[in-house]
Each structure stands twice: as structure tokens, then as C-alpha cells.
Amino acid sequence: xxxxxxxxxxxxxxxxxxxxxxxxxxxxxxxxxxxxxxxxxxxxxxxxxxxxxxxxxxxxxxxxxxxxxxxxxxxxxxxxxxxxxxxxxxxxxxxxxxxxxxxxxxxxxxxxxxxxxxxxxxxxxxxxxxxxxxxxxxxxxxxxxxxxxxxxxxxxxxxxxxxxxxxxxxxxxxxxxxxxxxxxxxxxxxxxxxxxxxxxxxxxxxxxxxxxxxxxxxxxxxxxxxxxxxxxxxxxxxxxxxxxxxxxxxxxxxxxxxxxxxxxxxxxxxxxxxxxxxxxxxxxxxxxxxxxxxxxxxxxxxxxxxxxxxxxxxxxxxxxxxxxxxxxxxxxxxxxxxxxxxxxxxxxxxxxxxxxxxxxxxxxxxxxxxxxxxxxxxxxxxxxxxxxxxxxxxxxxxxxxxxxxxxxx
Amino acid sequence: xxxxxxxxxxxxxxxxxxxxxxxxxxxxxxxxxxxxxxxxxxxxxxxxxxxxxxxxxxxxxxxxxxxxxxxxxxxxxxxxxxxxxxxxxxxxxxxxxxxxxxxxxxxxxxxxxxxxxxxxxxxxxxxxxxxxxxxxxxxxxxxxxxxxxxxxxxxxxxxxxxxxxxxxxxxxxxxxxxxxxxxxxxxxxxxxxxxxxxxxxxxxxxxxxxxxxxxxxxxxxxxxxxxxxxxxxxxxxxxxxxxxxxxxxxxxxxxxxxxxxxxxxxxxxxxxxxxxxxxxxxxxxxxxxxxxxxxxxxxxxxxxxxxxxxxxxxxxxxxxxxxxxxxxxxxxxxxxxxxxxxxxxxxxxxxxxxxxxxxxxxxxxxxxxxxxxxxxxxxxxxxxxxxxxxxxxxxxxxxxxxxxxxxxxxxxxxxxxxxxxxxxxxxxxxxxxxxxxxxx
Numbered sequence: 048x049x050x051x052x053x054x055x056x057x058x059x060x061x062x063x064x065x066x067x068x069x070x071x072x073x074x075x076x077x078x079x080x081x082x083x084x085x086x087x088x089x090x091x092x093x094x095x096x097x098x099x100x101x102x103x104x105x106x107x108x109x110x111x112x113x114x115x116x117x118x119x120x121x122x123x124x125x126x127x128x129x130x131x132x133x134x135x136x137x138x139x140x141x142x143x144x145x146x147x148x149x150x151x152x153x154x155x156x157x158x159x160x161x162x163x164x165x166x167x168x169x170x171x172x173x174x175x176x177x178x179x180x181x182x183x184x185x186x187x188x189x190x191x192x193x194x195x196x197x198x199x200x201x202x203x204x205x206x207x208x209x210x211x212x213x214x215x216x217x218x219x220x221x222x223x224x225x226x227x228x229x230x231x232x233x234x235x236x237x238x239x240x241x242x243x244x245x246x247x248x249x250x251x252x253x254x255x256x257x258x259x260x261x262x263x264x265x266x267x268x269x270x271x272x273x274x275x276x277x278x279x280x281x282x283x284x285x286x287x288x289x290x291x292x293x294x295x296x297x298x299x300x301x302x303x304x305x306x307x308x309x310x311x312x313x314x315x316x317x318x319x320x321x322x323x324x325x326x327x328x329x330x331x332x333x334x335x336x337x338x339x340x341x342x343x344x345x346x347x348x349x350x351x352x353x354x355x356x357x358x359x360x361x362x363x364x365x366x367x368x369x370x371x372x373x374x375x376x377x378x379x380x381x382x383x384x385x386x387x388x389x390x391x392x393x394x395x396x397x398x399x400x401x402x403x404x405x406x407x408x409x410x411x412x413x414x415x416x417x418x419x420x421x422x423x424x425x426x427x428x429x430x431x432x433x434x435x436x437x438x439x440x441x442x443x444x445x446x447x448x449x450x451x452x453x454x455x456x
Numbered sequence: 457x458x459x460x461x462x463x464x465x466x467x468x469x470x471x472x473x474x475x476x477x478x479x480x481x482x483x484x485x486x487x488x489x490x491x492x493x494x495x496x497x498x499x500x501x502x503x504x505x506x507x508x509x510x511x512x513x514x515x516x517x518x519x520x521x522x523x524x525x526x527x528x529x530x531x532x533x534x535x536x537x538x539x540x541x542x543x544x545x546x547x548x549x550x551x552x553x554x555x556x557x558x559x560x561x562x563x564x565x566x567x568x569x570x571x572x573x574x575x576x577x578x579x580x581x582x583x584x585x586x587x588x589x590x591x592x593x594x595x596x597x598x599x600x601x602x603x604x605x606x607x608x609x610x611x612x613x614x615x616x617x618x619x620x621x622x623x624x625x626x627x628x629x630x631x632x633x634x635x636x637x638x639x640x641x642x643x644x645x646x647x648x649x650x651x652x653x654x655x656x657x658x659x660x661x662x663x664x665x666x667x668x669x670x671x672x673x674x675x676x677x678x679x680x681x682x683x684x685x686x687x688x689x690x691x692x693x694x695x696x697x698x699x700x701x702x703x704x705x706x707x708x709x710x711x712x713x714x715x716x717x718x719x720x721x722x723x724x725x726x727x728x729x730x731x732x733x734x735x736x737x738x739x740x741x742x743x744x745x746x747x748x749x750x751x752x753x754x755x756x757x758x759x760x761x762x763x764x765x766x767x768x769x770x771x772x773x774x775x776x777x778x779x780x781x782x783x784x785x786x787x788x789x790x791x792x793x794x795x796x797x798x799x800x801x802x803x804x805x806x807x808x809x810x811x812x813x814x815x816x817x818x819x820x821x822x823x824x825x826x827x828x829x830x831x832x833x834x835x836x837x838x839x840x841x842x843x844x845x846x847x848x849x850x851x852x853x854x855x856x857x858x859x860x861x862x863x864x865x866x867x868x869x870x871x872x873x874x875x876x877x878x879x880x881x882x883x884x885x886x887x888x889x890x891x892x893x894x895x896x
Contacts, residue, residue, distance in 0.1 A: 062883065066787035070780055077776040084769065111567045111577035113639045113685075163523055202687060204701040235697055275565070275687060276579075307567055307579050330846035331766040334493075335773060341485050342777050348478050349784035356475075356791035412765050 053385050063353055064389055071393025071429055074346045076400035079425030080408070081335040083417045088332040092325035096146040096317075097214075097248030097263075099183025102137065102283045103317040104292050105145055108299065109276035109307040119273040120199040122303060129298045130281060131177070135291035137282045140181040143173050143272045145280055146250040147324035153251075153258070154234040154266075158221065162233070167220050168258070169213075169234070170251035170265040173200065173272050179212070179246065181282045187215060189228050189244035192269040200270040207236040208268050212244035216263040234266075254324065256413055276307075288316065343432060350436035354386065358444040365444055366451030375445040382441035383434060390433035394426045401425065457815070465820035472792065476824070479788050479873075483828025486781025487869045488835030493767070493774040495840055495861055496847065499854035500667065501763045504654040508594060509753040512658075513555075513718050513726065517545050517737050518747035519710045520695040537747050538693060539760065540662050543682075543707040545740065546714040550586065554732050555718035556725070557592035561585040562714050563663040563690040564681055566674075569637040570625060580621060581689075582674035583660060584681035590616070590647075592719045593659060598622075600632035600647035603677060611680045616647040621673040636674075641684065643676065655854055656762045658753060660715040663690020666762045667850045688713050717753075726750065764851065778872065785824070785876035793817055793884040800884055801892025813885040821877025822870055829869025836865055 057064050108126075110119060123141050130139035144150050152172075155165035172178070175197045179186060189212070196210055211234075218227035221242075231239035249265045251258055279299070283291035292314055299306065308314065315323075358365075365378055401422050408414035469476040503509050518524075518537035541549070546560035564584050569577045589595070590602035603614045615636055622631050635642045653671035657664045664672070685703050690713065698709030706713070720726045730750050737746035751759060793800075800813060837857055844852035 062879065063787060063790055066783055066790065070783045070787065073776065073780045073783065077773060077780070081773050109565075109567065109579045111569065111579075201702060203692075203698065203703055203706045206701075235694070305577065307577055309578075326848040327764065327766055327851075330848065331770060333846045334770050338489055338770075338773050338777050341489065342780055345482050345485060345777075345781060345784055349482070349787055352475055352478055352788045353791055356795065360795070408769075412769055 050384070050388070053381065053388060057385065057388070060357065063357070067350060067353055067389050068393035068396065070346055070349055071390050071433065072397035072400055074342055075394055075397030075422075075425045075429050076404050078339050078342060078428070079401050079421045080404050080417065081339050082425070083405070083421045084414075085332045085335045085339075086421075087415070088328040088335075091254065092321075092328045092332075094250065094254070094262075095248065096250040096321075097182075097184060097246075098146060098250075098317070099282060100317045100321065102285060102288060103182065104281055104283065104288065104295075105148075105315050105317070105320060106279040106281065106295060106299065106308060107276065107313050107315075108279055111305040111307050116199065116201045116273045120271060123271060123273070123277060126279065126299055126302055127175075127177075129302055130279060130295055133291065133294045133298055135283055135287035135294055137284045138177050138181040139279055139281045139295075140175055140177040141271060141277045141279055142178065143274060143277065144252045145172075145182075145278055145320075146252060147254065147320050148252045148278065149324065151252040151258075153261075156217075156221065157233045160233050160237045160239070166232075167217070167264055168261045169217055170258075170261075171234070172249070172252075172265060172267045173270040174267045175269065175271060178267060181280055182249070183282065184249055185247040186212075187245055187247050189242070191244060196269040198270060200272050202272065202274045207234050207238050207240055208270060209238070209241060210243045210269060211240045212246060212267045213242050214249050214263055214265045215245055215247055217266060218242065218245050220264055292316070343428070346429075347432050347436040350386070350433055351440060354382065354437045354440040355443070358382065358440045358447075361444075362447055362451050365447040366449055366453075369447060370449040370452040378447070379441050379445040382444050383437055386433050386437035386441075387430070390430050394429055397429070398422055398426065457812075458819070461816045461819040462823070464816060465823045468792075468796070468820055469823065475788060475792060479785050479824045480827045480831055482781045482784050482788075483825060483869050483873055484831030484835055486778040487829060487832030487865055487872065488839055489774040490771075490778045490868070491832065491836040491861065491865045492839030492843060492855070493771045495836070495855040495857070496843060496851065497763070497767050497771045499655070499856075500767055500851060502655075503754060504656055504658045505593065505753070508719075509658075511719050511721055512592070512753040513720050513729070514751050514753065514756045515541075515549065515716055515718060515729075515733055516749040516751070517541060517733065517740075518744075519545060519712065519741065521741065521744045524695045537749055538712045540691075540693065540712040541714045541716050542710055542712055543714055546716050548740070549716065549718075549736070552732070552736070554729060555720055557588040558716070558718040559586040559589040559592060560678055560714050560716050561589065561660055562678070562681075562688045563660060564676075564686050565689040566639045566686055568621070568625065568674075569640065571637070580673040581664075581668075581670065582676065583664065583672050584678045584686065585675050586678050589659075589675070592717065595652055596650040598648045598650045599630040600645070602675075603646050608677050608679055611683045612677060613641060613643045613680060614646045614677065615643040616649060616675040617645055618649050618671050618673045619651055620671060622648045638674070638676070639684070639686070656757060658757060659717055660690070661757065661760050661762055662715055663688070663713075666760075667854065669850045669853045682707070690715075767847075767851070778868075782872055782876045785873060786879060789821060789824070789877050790880040790883065793880045796884070797887050797892050800887040801889045804887065804889035810885045813887075814881055817881040817884050818874055818877055821873050821881065824877075825870035825873025826866070828873060829866040832869050833862060833865050836861070 405417040516537040567577045567579045587603045656666040692713045694711040698705040733748040734746045
């Protein structure tokens with residue numbers, strides 16, 4: 048293919064060439080950054096919680112009366128016993144939070160009591176002997192809590208239990224050599240906590256940016272928190288979710304009606320919990336996707352428009368070339384090559400711009416480094432888009448008859 | 457002449473319908489994407505209380521000292537005082553009462569027990585505040601007023617309720633003087649608010665959540681709520697565990713959980729208050745140099761990162777789309793205008809000045825912009841209606857189409873199209889008449 052004559056011709060259309068190249072560059076820069084954001088959002092919202100999501104639902108139970116701590120504790124135990132007896136229920140537990148609940152309780156963790164700098168930051172769950180079974184957590188070392196280790200805890204009473212179950216991630220952070228079981232740590236309190244069990248995975252209550260360095264670092268204390276309310280986490284028998292949800296709410300009301308279970312948000316399946324927790328991530332991903340699609344369509348249409356104009360402008364020259372012996376294929380190749388050169392130049396500028404935008408976002412909007420793969424994918428997509436958009440006008444050009452050479456206009 | 461150019465432009469645009477349509481679509485989509493995302497951004501980054509925000513300030517006092525600043529090895533150095541106050545600091549500031557109006561506050565979520573025993577009790581979001589809160593924040597009352605300083609001091613069982621709660625419990629109407637059962641105790645209603653749900657919820661962004669379509673339903677005296685043991689619903693942040701247990705222990709601890717706002721009327725009042733805060737911190741925490749901040753409301757909202765980063769990114773990406781649309785339209789207009797070099801040559805030869813050529817082609821570009829703007833407006837309305845489908849409800853609910861957005865959309869479209877038409881017009885006006893006439 049002769050590139051020289053194409054370049055010579057392009058020199059006569061500097062402005063148009065520059066505009067297409069600029070458009071390709073901008074589109075490339077925006078699309079690969081936007082797709083990177085979409086990918087991050089999707090990766091974020093598909094992180095596993097480590098629990099049996101398909102069969103779990105959560106009841107947000109608030110106490111309507113101002114009850115004393117012991118009253119609340121007795122009521123909670125009665126509620127749990129009632130829930131566990133329901134035919135469609137596999138197991139139930141009470142906790143102050145659950146993965147993706149959004150409300151987070153986290154403690155600084157240290158290895159020594161007087162240590163100034165924290166070793167890490169762990170999400171804290173309260174649970175009884177049924178906590179592991181209800182959530183479907185996999186115990187990979189040590190043992191579950193014993194009934195005698197579970198104790199009630201009044202709000203704002205900061206007594207740290209002597210034992211805890213931790214996630215593998217937290218165990219490895221505290222004891223990188225894998226010997227965490229039976230060892231101790233400190234949770235903002237001078238009394239040590241001994242690790243009696245390790246579960247494979249349990250996500251934190253929230254998935255905000257700040258806690259990303261501590262992802263999956265959770266611990267469970269053998270406590271029942273007697274607060275203004277509690278979450279009852281219920282695991283239904285497989286396939287009996289709807290029945291279990293119906294039974295559970297009725298059973299609680301039957302126990303005692305001085306409680307508040309919001310008719311709208313009071314009982315949520317875990318699928319709903321997940322949906323809500325990632326509302327904003329999913330929305331941004333969709334929005335970015337729509338904008339990218341519009342961007343690509345507009346750029347494609349722009350290329351079609353300008354190439355068509357050039358073909359129309361050069362009908363006479365095409366006719367002359369055809370009359371002098373150029374084949375249809377030559378003409379087709381000419382326009383495709385022309386487009387390839389312009390798109391290529393635009394793509395080179397686009398790569399620089401894409402990286403610049405990424406660096407700017409790292410500096411100002413908490414973004415991470417974009418892998419080179421995204422830029423490469425962007426370049427391939429835009430070159431293909433350019434060729435595809437130029438194809439129809441180029442085919443039309445190739446059909447120009449040599450007779451055109453003889454016409455005056 | 458203007459009418460004539462309009463006619464010329466219309467003729468020219470009709471000649472190549474596909475190209476014209478493409479330009480209008482391009483401008484329309486570009487403008488609609490920008491305007492939809494901007495309407496969201498405008499809503500979340502706006503001033504929630506424009507008439508007063510310059511006089512409202514949030515004090516911060518460091519109760520933990522230098523050791524707390526070194527806890528996180530990944531964030532070394534001075535990270536400033538925490539973003540809420542301890543109970544003791546907040547109540548001491550209230551006692552000193554150095555601002556013209558001020559209120560400490562914390563979020564509560566008590567249960568309301570309906571008088572009708574057939575109805576279930578329900579919990580409502582609320583805020584425990586001081587009586588000056590309402591005057592300081594221009595809170596609009598439908599019936600009654602807030603409570604007096606005396607009621608604060610005497611821990612009166614009074615309450616101000618939202619019109620929403622008023623409808624729910626009393627079926628609307630003037631409920632001042634009626635009794636409301638909150639957590640088993642009777643509170644006298646002293647005021648009913650008009651609809652009041654400022655977004656972001658600037659008075660307590662740390663605890664009450666920044667954007668929430670459900671307004672706070674009740675406001676009761678801070679001291680009463682404390683005396684009743686009404687625990688806080690917002691976040692509690694401790695550097696050291698409280699020495700005593702329970703809610704009382706929390707009140708005497710160095711944990712932070714109280715929000716605070718003060719009205720300072722002018723620059724000298726701000727300076728005096730800052731000096732006072734320094735002295736206050738020096739006296740309360742003699743072990744370290746006073747570490748206090750006094751931020752104006754808008755600076756405070758910025759510091760708290762109230763604007764969700766995603767809305768910012770979406771806006772930038774949409775503006776990028778608009779830029780591409782601009783370049784695209786410029787290319788298409790260039791093609792269109794240069795195709796008419798012959799026509800331009802004839803007009804120039806017959807005596808049209810460059811200025812007239814500019815006018816003719818800029819009007820044509822403006823027409824494309826106007827048409828694109830009208831399309832963009834329709835798409836923006838569609839976008840705002842559909843934004844709830846992709847963004848969280850509480851944020852999407854804030855975006856709305858109003859006159860200013862309507863005018864801005866049209867304006868942006870026309871300006872964008874004329875900008876895009878600028879270079880093509882320059883090129884068209886530079887056409888040499890002699891050359892064109894000869895070559896044809």
C-alpha cells in the first residue's frame with residue numbers, strides 16, 4: 048500500500064484530519080478510564096461475603112418499650128428459641144450487625160497492651176454458639192464457642208471477652224507464620240483475647256474505601272448485645288426462604304408485640320441487602336456504560352460523516368484513478384488505510400491522554416493505577432470502530448465509475 | 457438580514473438531512489448527559505442554607521492528644537482533631553455560650569407509642585438539640601415555636617415534630633399542646649414544622665447521614681434526652697475505652713459523638729471565637745498544644761466529603777462526552793461548510809463581506825445548537841426521570857428539572873454548537889472567491 052500519496056492528500060485536509068484524530072484520542076482516553084471504573088465497581092460488588100447468602104434473611108428488630116438490659120436479654124433468648132423451632136428455619140442467631148449491614152463496629156487491634164500504633168483494624172461481630180452455623184461460616188481451625196462463653200453485654204459496656212473467633216485473613220495479619228490459633232491479641236483493652244477458632248471468610252459490615260486495606264479482617268466475640276434493638280439473622284432450610292420469612296415475623300410478634308419491625312425494611316433477604324449495599328457502585332457502573340456506548344456511537348457516526356464527505360469531494364479524483372487502472376480494491380484500501388492512519392495517530396495521542404487522566408484521578412479522586420490492558424483494549428476497540436465506520440463510505444467510493452473522470456463537476 | 461440568514465441556514469440544513477440529524481443528535485446527547493449528571497452534582501454539592509451558611513461554624517477540639525495521631529501507621533502526621541466532640545467538651549461550650557446562637561446535638565431514634573392501642577409502636581429518626589437550634593438554622597414552623605432556654609435548663613419534656621409525624625400521629629392540624637408518648641414518657645408538643653429536610657443534612661453530617669429522603673421527625677431538648685438515657689444512634693468514636701460503663705460512662709469518656717454548630721455574625725466574632733476555642737482547649741487539655749479548628753459550614757461539608765465521589769466522576773465523564781460531541785460537530789460542520797465553497801465564492805464575489813459570511817454560518821451553527829438543545833432538553837428530562845433507576849434513591853430524588861436547568865441546557869447547547877462552528881466558519885470566510893469561481 049502506498050502511504051505517501053495518502054499523507055499528501057491528508058495535508059490538504061489538515062483540519063478535518065486533526066478533528067477526527069482528536070475525537071479518537073478523547074474517546075479512547077475517556078472510554079478506557081470509564082471502563083476501568085466500571086470494572087472496579089463490578090469487581091467490588093461481586094466480592095463474596097463468605098456466608099450462605101442464598102438462604103439467609105435478616106430481621107431488624109427494635110424494642111418499643113424502654114426495657115432493662117436483663118429484660119432485653121431474656122426476650123432475645125426467648126425470640127431465638129422460638130425462631131429455631133420454626134419448621135422452615137435451619138438456624139437463627141442475634142447480632143448487632145452482619146456483612147454489608149453498613150453499620151460498622153471496628154476495633155484497633157494491637158499485639159501488646161501498651162502498643163501505640165495499631166497492628167490492624169478489625170470489624171467486630173457479636174455472636175452466640177449458633178452464629179457460625181446460621182451464617183454458614185466454615186471453621187477451618189480450632190473450635191466454636193461453648194455455651195458458657197456467651198455472655199450478655201449492655202451497650203457502652205466495654206468489657207472484652209477472653210476469647211474470640213477470627214477470620215483467616217485477620218489471623219494471617221496478626222500471625223503471618225500461620226500459628227494464630229491459641230495466641231492472643233488486644234482490642235483496645237488491657238485484657239488479652241485468645242484466638243480459639245479461625246473461619247475461612249467473613250466480610251466486614253461495610254465496604255467503604257477507608258476499610259479496603261482491612262478487607263475480610265473480622266472477629267467474632269461470644270456476646271449478646273442488649274441494645275435498643277438487634278438483628279435476628281435467620282438461615283432458612285434450602286428452598287424454604289419465603290415460608291421461613293413469613294413464619295419468623297409471626298413468631299416474633301406472637302412472642303411479644305412491643306417491638307418494631309419496619310413493614311418496608313424490617314425483613315430483608317440477603318439478596319436485598321447486597322442490592323442495597325452496592326446501589327451506588329452498580330448505578331455508577333451502569334451510567335459509565337451508557338456514556339461509553341453513546342460516546343462510541345457518536346464517534347463512529349462522526350467518522351462515517353466525515354469520510355462520506357471526503358468521498359463525495361473526491362469523486363472526480365477517484366474516477367481518474369479508476370480510469371488510470373486502479374481496481375475497486377485499491378480505492379477501498381485507500382480509504383481504509385487513510386482512516387487507519389488517522390485513527391492510529393489519534394490512538395497514540397489517546398494513550399498519552401488516557402494515562403494522564405488516570406494519573407489525575409489517582410491524585411484527586413481515589414483511583415488506582417489503570418493496568419495497560421485497558422489502554423490496549425481501548426486502542427483495539429477504537430481502531431476497529433474507525434475501520435468499521437469508514438467501511439461503508441469506502442465501499443461507496445470503490446463503486447465510483449471511471450466515467451466520473453470525464454464529468455466536469 | 458438575520459431572517460434571510462435563518463432562511464439560508466434552514467435551506468442548507470434541509471439539503472443534507474442525515475448530516476444535520478447527526479449533528480443535532482450529537483449535540484442533544486452530549487448536552488443531555490452533561491445536564492443530567494450536572495443536575496445530580498448540583499443537588500449534592502449545593503448550599504443547603506444559602507441565606508445563612510456564611511455565618512454557621514463547626515468547632516473541632518482534639519480530646520486525644522498527639523499519641524492518637526500516630527495510631528495509624530499508614531496515615532502519619534497531623535490529621536487534625538476528630539470530627540465530633542466529647543460530651544463534656546460540647547456541654548462546656550454550651551455553658552460558656554460564646555456564640556450568638558449555638559447548639560450541641562446528637563442523633564436519636566426513639567420509639568413513638570400511638571395512643572390507639574391497636575396501632576403498633578414505631579421508631580422515628582430525630583435529633584436532640586438545644587432551643588437555639590431552630591432560630592440558628594431558620595427552621596420553618598407551621599404551628600407553635602421551639603422551646604426556651606429555660607426548658608433546656610429544666611429538662612422539660614417538650615418536643616417539636618415534623619409535619620409528617622404530625623399527620624401520622626395526630627392526623628394533621630395544630631397539635632401544639634398535645635401529648636406525644638416517646639419511649640413510654642409523655643412529651644408536650646410545642647411546635648410543628650413545615651416540611652424541612654435540607655440536603656445534605658448539614659447540621660449533623662457525621663451522624664445523621666448526608667443525604668436522606670426521610671426527614672428528621674422529632675427534635676427534643678438535648679438535656680432531656682440525656683436525662684432520659686436516650687442513646688445516640690449515630691457513630692461513636694473512641695480512642696480509649698470509657699472508664700465507666702453504660703450511657704453515663706460514655707458521657708464522661710473521651711469518646712466523640714456530639715455534633716456542634718455555632719452562629720458567628722461577622723469576622724471579628726469568628727476571630728474571637730477562635731481565640732476562645734484555643735483558650736478552652738489549653739485549659740481542658742493542658743498536656744498538649746491546643747489543636748482546634750473552626751470551619752465555616754461550606755468548608756466543613758467539603759472537609760467531610762459530603763459530595764459522593766461517584767457523582768463527581770460521572771460529571772467529569774459526561775463533560776468529556778460533551779467535549780467529544782463538540783469536536784464531532786466541529787468536524788461535521790467543517791465538512792458541510794467547505795462543501796459550499798462555491799456558494800461562498802459567489803456570495804463573496806457579489807459583494808458579501810467576511811463579516812456577513814461569519815454571520816451566516818454562525819447562525820447556521822446556532823440553529824443546529826438550538827435544535828440540539830431542544831432534543832437535549834427532552835433527553836435531560838428523560839435522564840432525570842430515569843436517574844433513580846441507576847443512582848441510590850436518596851440522591852436521585854434530589855435531581856430535578858427547573859427553569860434554571862432548562863435555560864442552561866438550551867444555552868449550553870447553543871454555545872457548544874457555535875463554539876464548534878467557530879473554526880469551520882473561519883475557514884468558510886477565508887474562501888477565496890476568485891479561486892472558487894475559476895475552478896467551477
